[in-house]
Amino acid sequence: MKEKNPWHMPVTIIISVIGVIAIVALVTVAVLQNKPLHQKYKYGIVLDAGSSHTALYIYQWPAEKDNNTGRVEQTHSCKVKGKGISSYAADPWGAGESLTVCMQEAKQQVPVKRHHETPLYLGATAGMRLLNMENSSASDKVFEAVEQALQRFPFSYQGARILSGQEEGAFGWVTVNYLDDRLEQGLETTGALDLGGASTQISFVSDKYDGSESPSNSVTFRLYGNDYNLYTHSFLCYGKDQALRMALAYQTQLGPRTISDPCFHQGYNVSKEYSELYNSPCVSDRKPNGPPVTFNHQGMGNFQQCQEVVKRIFNLTSCKYSQCSFNGVFQPLLQGPFGAFSAYYFVMNFLNLTDTSTPLETVKDKLTQYCATSWAQIRLEHPNVKTKYLAEYCFSGTYILTLLTEGYNFTSESYSNINFIKKIKGSDAGWTLGYMLNLTNMIPAEAPDSPLLPHTGYVSIVTVMALLLFLLFILSLRPLWLRCSKRPQIV
Numbered sequence: 001m002k003e004k005n006p007w008h009m010p011v012t013i014i015i016s017v018i019g020v021i022a023i024v025a026l027v028t029v030a031v032l033q034n035k036p037l038h039q040k041y042k043y044g045i046v047l048d049a050g051s052s053h054t055a056l057y058i059y060q061w062p063a064e065k066d067n068n069t070g071r072v073e074q075t076h077s078c079k080v081k082g083k084g085i086s087s088y089a090a091d092p093w094g095a096g097e098s099l100t101v102c103m104q105e106a107k108q109q110v111p112v113k114r115h116h117e118t119p120l121y122l123g124a125t126a127g128m129r130l131l132n133m134e135n136s137s138a139s140d141k142v143f144e145a146v147e148q149a150l151q152r153f154p155f156s157y158q159g160a161r162i163l164s165g166q167e168e169g170a171f172g173w174v175t176v177n178y179l180d181d182r183l184e185q186g187l188e189t190t191g192a193l194d195l196g197g198a199s200t201q202i203s204f205v206s207d208k209y210d211g212s213e214s215p216s217n218s219v220t221f222r223l224y225g226n227d228y229n230l231y232t233h234s235f236l237c238y239g240k241d242q243a244l245r246m247a248l249a250y251q252t253q254l255g256p257r258t259i260s261d262p263c264f265h266q267g268y269n270v271s272k273e274y275s276e277l278y279n280s281p282c283v284s285d286r287k288p289n290g291p292p293v294t295f296n297h298q299g300m301g302n303f304q305q306c307q308e309v310v311k312r313i314f315n316l317t318s319c320k321y322s323q324c325s326f327n328g329v330f331q332p333l334l335q336g337p338f339g340a341f342s343a344y345y346f347v348m349n350f351l352n353l354t355d356t357s358t359p360l361e362t363v364k365d366k367l368t369q370y371c372a373t374s375w376a377q378i379r380l381e382h383p384n385v386k387t388k389y390l391a392e393y394c395f396s397g398t399y400i401l402t403l404l405t406e407g408y409n410f411t412s413e414s415y416s417n418i419n420f421i422k423k424i425k426g427s428d429a430g431w432t433l434g435y436m437l438n439l440t441n442m443i444p445a446e447a448p449d450s451p452l453l454p455h456t457g458y459v460s461i462v463t464v465m466a467l468l469l470f471l472l473f474i475l476s477l478r479p480l481w482l483r484c485s486k487r488p489q490i491v
C-alpha cells in the first residue's frame with residue numbers, strides 16, 4: 001500500500017498552477033506598468049564662441065523627463081578649427097564659414113527627426129566683449145555672418161549674443177554644481193574658477209556674503225527649492241592670453257629691441273611685432289611711442305622673477321570695500337571647495353600639478369625647476385605639443401599660481417580645496433550647460449514631486465507581497481492536504 005503525495009492530486013496541481021500564473025501576471029504587470037518608457041532623447045546645441053576658439057557641445061536628456069533633475073548630459077563636442085570668431089573682424093563671412101564643419105557634425109549626431117525641435121544657441125565671451133568695446137560695428141557684422149551661417153542648418157536657432165562676464169561666471173557655477181548633483185540634493189556647493197583666454201571668472205557661495213556689499217557681484221537663484229546668493233566676478237583682460245600681453249607690455253614700455261623675459265625658457269628667442277602685441281584694448285593705451293617694428297623676445301627662465309613681472313599686472317593695494325581680490329574688486333572670504341577648469345586644467349595638467357594636496361612651496365619648487373629648463377630640452381621632451389602652448393607653460397603656470405594666491409587670496413590651506421577639472425561625469429566643465437539649462441527652464445525653482453518609491457523598490461515590494469499571498473494561499477489549503485493524507489489510497 002502506498003500513500004499518494006497530495007501534490008499529485010489534480011485539484012492541488014490546478015490550484016498551484018493558477019497561483020504561479022497569478023504571481024507571474026502580478027509581477028509582470030508591476031514591471032511593465034512602471035518601467036520607464038522606451039528612452040527617447042531630446043537634444044540641445046550650444047556654441048561657445050570664446051576668444052581663442054569656438055567649441056560646439058551637444059546635450060541630450062530623456063524626452064519624458066524634460067523638467068526633471070540631473071539628467072542632461074553632453075554627448076558630443078567639436079572644436080572649431082582656427083581662431084575665435086572675434087579674430088574675423090576683417091572677414092566676417094569667414095567667422096560664419098568656420099562653424100560649418102562642426103555644424104555638419106551636429107547634423108549627423110542629432111537624429112534627423114529631432115533636428116527641427118533641437119534648440120541651437122551661440123554665446124560669445126571675452127573675445128567678442130573686447131571687439132565690441134573696440135569696434136561695435138565690426139562685432140555686429142561678425143554676428144550677422146554667424147547668424148546667417150547657423151540659420152542654414154535645420155535646428156531651432158535661438159540666437160547668438162555676447163554673454164556678460166557675470167553670466168559667464170554664474171552659468172559656469174551652475175554647470176559644475178548641476179553635474180555634481182549638488183543643486184538637486186541641496187548640498188554645499190562648489191565654487192567655480194574659470195580661466196579663459198581673455199577673461200577669468202570666480203564664483204562661489206559664501207555665508208558671509210548677502211549681496212549688500214558690492215551688489216553688482218551678486219546673482220541670486222532659486223533652484224530645486226533652495227535659494228542661493230552667489231558671489232561672482234569676471235576680470236576682463238585677465239584670461240591667460242591677455243594677461244601675457246599685459247606682462248609683455250610692462251616689459252616693453254620703453255619700446256626696446258630686445259626683452260629678456262623671465263617667464264620664457266632660456267634659449268627661446270623669437271622676433272615679434274609691436275603692432276601685433278599692442279593690438280588689444282587690454283594694452284593698447286600703453287603702446288610705447290614710436291617703437292621699432294619688431295622686438296626680440298628672449299627667454300631667461302626664472303620663476304621668481306617671472307612672478308615679480310606677473311604681480312605687476314595686479315593692483316593689490318587699492319580697496320574701498322571690507323576686503324578685495326585685486327584691482328579694487330570686492331571679494332568675500334573664500335569658502336568651500338572649488339572646481340578650476342578651462343586653462344586652469346590645461347596648464348596644471350601639463351605641468352603635473354593637479355594634485356592640490358602638494359604643498360604650495362613644493363608647487364613653487366617644481367615651477368622653478370620647470371621654468372629653468374632650457375627651451376631646447378623642453379622641445380626635446382615634448383615633441384608633439386603645439387609650440388605656442390609649450391612656450392607659454394612657464395608663464396601660464398606662474399600666472400595661475402599668482403592669480404590664485406596673490407589675486408584671489410588662496411592660502412596654503414585653502415589651495416588644497418581646489419580641484420583642477422576638465423570634465424564632470426563626461427560633460428565638460430564650462431558655462432555652456434548652465435546656459436542651456438537656464439534657457440530651456442530645465443532646472444525647476446521648486447523641488448519636483450518625487451514618486452514615493454523608486455521603480456525597483458516598487459517591483460520588489462509587489463514581488464514580496466505576491467509571494468506572501470501565495471504562501472498564505474497554500475497554507476489555507478492545509479486542511480485539504482490533511483484530509484487527503486488521512487484517506488490513504490491503494491495503488
Ligand SMILES: Nc1nc2c(ncn2[C@@H]2O[C@H](COP(=O)(O)OP(=O)(O)OP(=O)(O)O)[C@@H](O)[C@H]2O)c(=O)[nH]1
Binds near residue numbers: 350389
Ligand atoms: N595647453 C592648452 N591650452 C589650451 C587648450 N585649449 C585651449 N587652450 C588655451 O587655454 C585658454 C583658455 O581656453 P578656453 O577656455 O577655450 O578660453 P576661451 O573660451 O577661448 O576664452 P574666453 O573668451 O576668455 O572665455 C586659451 O589661452 C587657449 O588658447 C589645450 O588643449 N591645451
